[in-house]
Amino acid sequence: VSRVLVTGASGFIGPHALRPLVEAGHEVHAVARRRPPADGLAGVTWHQADLLERPADVVAELAPERLLHLAWCTQAPVWTDIANVRWVEATLALVRAFAAAGGARAVLTGTCAEYEWGGAGSYDERRSPLRPATLYGIAKHATRTVVEAAAGELDIETAWGRVFFLYGPGESENRLVPAITAALIRGEPARTGPGELRRDYLHVADAGAALAALVDADVQGAVNIASGEGPQLRALAEQIARIVGRDDLLEVGALPPRPGDPEELIADVTRLRDEVGFEPRVELADGLASTVAWWRERVGT
């Protein structure tokens, strides 16, 4: 049992990481830039802080033993957002302050955009080449290399949860699953790019639980946070349309492919399963059904 600090705690993944950390018996502290949720989880102490402005203060004050750093810019388009640069700076300062306050283990989060996209087969943390092509991927990759190189001098352990594609309640509407879901619920056509592309989708509750498990593990280095499954986007979209009951409004392939979009982005999840000991619990059909239900409550039909 440790004192654990979670940043980005009110974001998309954050709430799903807090619950398993509380259930594991940790003293859980959560940081959010905005005011903490009124209906927050029992057992979590909330702190309001702007990590971009003052990244060191909250860790210096709390002296947590473990850190789960989820905060990063999320405003679309994240791929080219100059805020990525500020998050490199803030993350490095946060990790230094965490170590200076006596912290022992920091879990940070990366992205499948760190890998060199292209080719077939799944992405493996140890063998697949890293060659990010976007500011987002480059900023995350740069952060990881510096943190890992400094970990010895800082006398901390570090792990890096490399997150693939997520879905679930609360996702930004500009992302694929919410865009299709909300459009169909509104009775509008849902147009997608090529349906043959395969993407590794994990339910956000599983992503939170996997990262909480990584906080508790002693694995170091990068670990893919993913399902290991790569449904075609066509199948994913059709499943959503069936749940909503509006197959008639789905137009797969109506949009052109985006330049640089690879055929397959699927994770090898051997490390997550065998070394962290985590397996996803939410089946895609169930996860999509509850996501659709969540959107039905929020979208006027």
Place this chain on the structure above:
Amino acid sequence: VSRVLVTGASGFIGPHALRPLVEAGHEVHAVARRRPPADGLAGVTWHQADLLERPADVVAELAPERLLHLAWCTQAPVWTDIANVRWVEATLALVRAFAAAGGARAVLTGTCAEYEWGGAGSYDERRSPLRPATLYGIAKHATRTVVEAAAGELDIETAWGRVFFLYGPGESENRLVPAITAALIRGEPARTGPGELRRDYLHVADAGAALAALVDADVQGAVNIASGEGPQLRALAEQIARIVGRDDLLEVGALPPRPGDPEELIADVTRLRDEVGFEPRVELADGLASTVAWWRERVGT
């Protein structure tokens, strides 16, 4: 003619970059952490600032059109100094502030330690793999990738002077040339590692002039700042010993090789010569002679 800001201006390279920038007619501003030199070069306006604490203030105030960023940690051992992490943060913040203040072209400085060491032949900016193995090299490499990826969004040009081995007056005494020189002048034995290693040594005055030329050029990306020549360390040491007149005290090969030390570290200087239009002016024999003379004035014999 532009307003040019030089950071690290009172360091080893800095003074040698200021003069050619003044001679080119620029309005030259220099930043140093300590008090500006009393015998400073005419035409240079000095500013005292701690870039680690407040990286943005001096650029926000001056709004320079061009930036030559030389400041970085220099305390030995720089390879593992945790200050490297702070310099990543400070450099990114500095570049963002430079762009926000309307800056047009930023020249930053890297290191031959960004390259994957090993193998024969010279290191080429476009083809040689980058795989830094030290915190210093990793921090510099990470900085470069983020700055280059952000340059488009920041609407600035960037170039990256990748500095190899330097020598000349004012170098830290823990480095090879000063260590040998000072020991021999004191009449003490000078012990070195294996003499067969080849290193690309450039006189610091040439390094400063090369970086000043890069500020004035429109070349983007990495440019090796080096001589293109790779004398054996034995020959270098023997040349120093002859100048001092103490061949008898030189013990080449008395120290074991350092792990990971490659046989050859020599730059391909095609870009520097053909694209920047710069060629070194200081011959090794002359440069060593004036370096020895500089140390004679400072070392009690």
